[in-house]
Amino acid sequence: MPGRVFITGIGIISSIGDNVDETLFSLITGKSGIGKNTLIDTVYKNMIPVAEVHKDDHELAGILGINDIRDFTRTSLLGMIAAKEALSDAGITDINHARTGLISATSVGGMHRSELFYKDFLNDHSKGRLINIIHHECGDSTEKIADLLGVKDFISTVSTACSSSANSIMTGARLIKNGKLDRVIAGGTDSLTLFTINGFNSLMILDKNKCRPFDDTRSGLNLGEGAGFVVLESEESAMKSGKKPYCELKGYGNACDAYHQTASSPEGNGAYLAMKKALDMSLLKETDIDYVNVHGTGTQNNDLSEGNAMLRLFNRKIPPFSSTKAFTGHTLGASGGVEAVISVLAIRESLLFPNLHFTTPIKELEMVPVTSLKKNVSVNHVLSNSFGFGGNNSSLIFSKN
């Protein structure tokens, strides 16, 4: 496929920081964002830890200079903050100067407000404040971001559960490679909701303590919230703008496990295929990969399956890897975007970030992740994995210029 796609801007908000600088500081100092739930009114408030952005909706709106928050869901606000930062980081001041698109992603859209509406609506369909349901649709947050940034040329939204924003980055890259757009703001956003807390709790895959990805004692994930966006540009567009790209999006792969709606196949077939496709597209060898930012949710099923897929892909010679979900929690539809930004930071800063809370390798795998911050490391090629319900598996490869 012709054309190259470069990353010229990054933006992020999560439990470990409201922007790129704060996020990097937390990653370097080993500060996890997982803690007590203070924002979602659930009966599990004191039992299930979460990784929440430590600002209420009014405070988030304040960052954007918005006074009236009625039309802005938390998912929208998080997305707007991260996408705006990415655009500004790329040095883009005139959005209509080149053909620009926005591909966002979310798993639950405005559910945070819909569930408030539903409590009143459930027993009486004439009840419930409509302002709390009107922004339910996934496309709502994308249009809010597009309107804030002035994006007109192409907008769309992806929802493939937890791989959503890896897929939005992939679609963004494809639009550039096909010559339809010059640059794309791509990523995703999701806020914590009662719906997802109860959903994952019903599946019994929420850890009551801080999650321990790739650890033998792992017992589930911690839900998080946030948004992560990257600015993708064609070679020509990046050269014109003069902003030195952080890296190139050299490969991507999307494969379906086609095994079960929520469980991954034990051998991680879909995960293997997604990584293999990305590697094949990048024309790199598996030995070229310097770091893998794994999906690593901390559930029994994911980590075993992903580990098996990695053992197969890397022929048992596993490169340094870590899950950064013990920092950010699992931000669901935003995680691919959040981890894309973290992968770019690894390249930009020559750092490998630790897999917090790890002590014992998984018996079947004997894989040991990076457990402390590694500085001054040559990080040229990073593989980032995002796997979702439905066996929707996606991998991205970021390469230093």
Next chain:
Amino acid sequence: MSIYINGIGCISPQLSTDGGLFSGVIKVYEDEFLKCIDPDYKLYIPPTMARRAGRIIKMGAAAAKICLQDSGIGMPGAIITGTGMGCIEDTENFLTEMIRNDEKMLAPTTFIQSTHNTTAAQIAILLSCNNYNMTYVHRGFSFESALIDSIMQIDQGEAENILAGGLDEMTPGMFAISTRLGVYRSSCKGHISLFSEKTSGSFAGEGAAFFLLDHQQTPSTYCRLEAVEMLYKPKDEQEVTGKIIKLLSAHSLQIEDIDLVLCGINGDERFDGIYGKVLAPFEKSRLAYYKHLCGEYHTSAAFALWLSAMILKNNRIPPFVLINEDNSLALENILIYNHYLGSNHSLILLRKC
């Protein structure tokens, strides 16, 4: 590269799976919304799925299977769906349980099935298809995004053929909410004559239509899918017209070459005005509409694409879709123009093979 529609499966409120609609049998609804006619699901999906899955998943999986059978393709190179609202029934059921049971003792099934990508994933499981699997969820751009991704992948040789579909389900809960929001009228009575009563609100509908898009023509080919374009919040009708002219000229066509425009008029006086203005230059084209047959929903363009592909294949326009008189003979190019609540405008260009 040319892209061909080589198979279709369309489940809709009309008799779209057995040719009934094209032989002139029109289903008329008088309740709240236009509801899909269920096929005999056990012909297409396993009994466990027919029992457990939400309606949209069943409709989608059955439409996908019908489409693949129609095309003769067993394993598509990718599965790409578009859905504005996703699995509403399962989402509502999980919300209901969660609230009624005070978050205790919840069964995970409805949560598992509530994610927007469930149907695409379930089709992959049915086919054991490990290929690219994707779901777009952007209001009136959902299905169009799925088509654009498909076209790009076939163009670039990433896949030779792709199963692409648009699907949305209506539920009593969502109907009640949308009606309160003014999107729909409180009853679909009179849907068949969209023009008779101009008022605000449209008629609620639903549907699932899948298409096998292929890089090569086969005996089962319906037509060529030339282009899909989306236009977000155009400032006026001139911007839409400009986009149409640009699209046509990119395919060496002029307005006069469009033999039929199938438009998304939905009976809502707040939003229908733009169709007349945008389509005014199409003086020589036949004008047709479709939402009186399927109702209004985010992915109704998938029904329009089914209808258009059938028209090109059969070389015949059913009289009940025409707005003006059918006085021309040629039937080569069809343009579908639709918009969702004035924000999401889309164009689909088709050509006879």
